[in-house]
Amino acid sequence: MTDQVQPLVSLSKKSTEPKIIVNLRHIKRKILIMSGKGGVGKSTVAANLAIGLALHGYRVGLLDCDIHGPTIPTIFGMESMSPEVSEEGIMPVDVFPNLSLMSVGFLLEDKDSPIIWRGPLKMGMIEKLLGDVVWGDLDFLIIDLPPGTGDEPLSLALLIPNIDGSVIVTTPQDVALVSVRKSIEFSKKLNVPIIGIVDNMHGLICPHCGKPIEVFRNGGVEKASKDFNIPILARLPIEPKVAKMEDKGTTVQEMLEHDTEWQKKFENFVIAVEKILMEK
Numbered sequence: 593m594t595d596q597v598q599p600l601v602s603l604s605k606k607s608t609e610p611k612i613i614v615n616l617r618h619i620k621r622k623i624l625i626m627s628g629k630g631g632v633g634k635s636t637v638a639a640n641l642a643i644g645l646a647l648h649g650y651r652v653g654l655l656d657c658d659i660h661g662p663t664i665p666t667i668f669g670m671e672s673m674s675p676e677v678s679e680e681g682i683m684p685v686d687v688f689p690n691l692s693l694m695s696v697g698f699l700l701e702d703k704d705s706p707i708i709w710r711g712p713l714k715m716g717m718i719e720k721l722l723g724d725v726v727w728g729d730l731d732f733l734i735i736d737l738p739p740g741t742g743d744e745p746l747s748l749a750l751l752i753p754n755i756d757g758s759v760i761v762t763t764p765q766d767v768a769l770v771s772v773r774k775s776i777e778f779s780k781k782l783n784v785p786i787i788g789i790v791d792n793m794h795g796l797i798c799p800h801c802g803k804p805i806e807v808f809r810n811g812g813v814e815k816a817s818k819d820f821n822i823p824i825l826a827r828l829p830i831e832p833k834v835a836k837m838e839d840k841g842t843t844v845q846e847m848l849e850h851d852t853e854w855q856k857k858f859e860n861f862v863i864a865v866e867k868i869l870m871e872k
């Protein structure tokens with residue numbers, strides 16, 4: 593077993609619940625980004641939604657709770673950052689004046705080791721992230737959950753009070769139906785309304801002729817949307833520039849400058865989420 597949690601701020605077990613509630617009290621809207629399985633683009637959607645809402649002028653926080661694969665620091669090219677710790681708690685890392693990040697990845701001593709923790713250590717880290725990070729006043733907190741719909745993401749999400757909605761990220765294969773069904777059950781257990789589905793990696797735009805190429809067998813997401821009466825908020829194509837930028841770590845400027853179909857579709861998704869949540 594490895595104990596990679598840095599002793600940043602002590603956390604009293606007794607005061608955990610009220611502490612989290614008190615700490616998150618100044619956040620107007622909390623959104624979960626979830627997926628039935630790994631590698632479908634959940635962190636990509638979380639990161640770009642946070643950027644999009646910040647560009648619309650909101651104060652946004654992005655919390656990466658993906659205990660086993662915290663990729664948000666890599667996406668933002670901020671892997672080497674360590675958050676400051678003050679009397680008040682752990683300070684999130686600023687990307688813009690109105691966009692700040694916190695990630696499990698920032699709190700690990702050895703960022704290259706695999707994370708093998710026992711349950712209580714993992715939950716201790718999550719309680720720390722929820723109870724000790726000083727977000728200040730936020731319009732939105734975007735929470736990138738660990739992949740899957742098992743006990744671990746569930747017990748983690750149960751610690752977060754008054755979640756306003758969840759976004760389900762999936763890829764278009766037939767198995768999407770199973771994956772979305774599990775995510776719906778998950779949201780029900782949490783009593784969290786589902787905002788909608790993001791159908792990610794939905795085809796590839798041919799760089800030569802501009803026509804779409806279907807990569808996966810489609811149909812699962814439409815069926816899930818109809819069967820469960822949940823809107824598909826975005827259909828995002830496979831965009832090699834997105835994968836390339838995220839793998840090497842990028843600046844937000846670079847992220848914004850790729851004028852692609854993906855970017856346009858993503859902006860429509862940000863507008864849709866904003867509309868749904870602001871009308872709540």
Ligand SMILES: Nc1ncnc2c1ncn2[C@@H]1O[C@H](COP(=O)(O)OP(=O)(O)OP(=O)(O)O)[C@@H](O)[C@H]1O
Binds near residue numbers: 637663
């Ligand atoms: N639409 C897309 N086009 C091209 N590449 C994409 C797209 N969406 C995501 N990717 C790439 O796919 C990989 C997985 O994405 P991401 O890390 O966002 O998935 P995840 O669901 O959060 O994974 P994990 O299970 O590790 O949490 C990354 O390399 C990312 O850059």
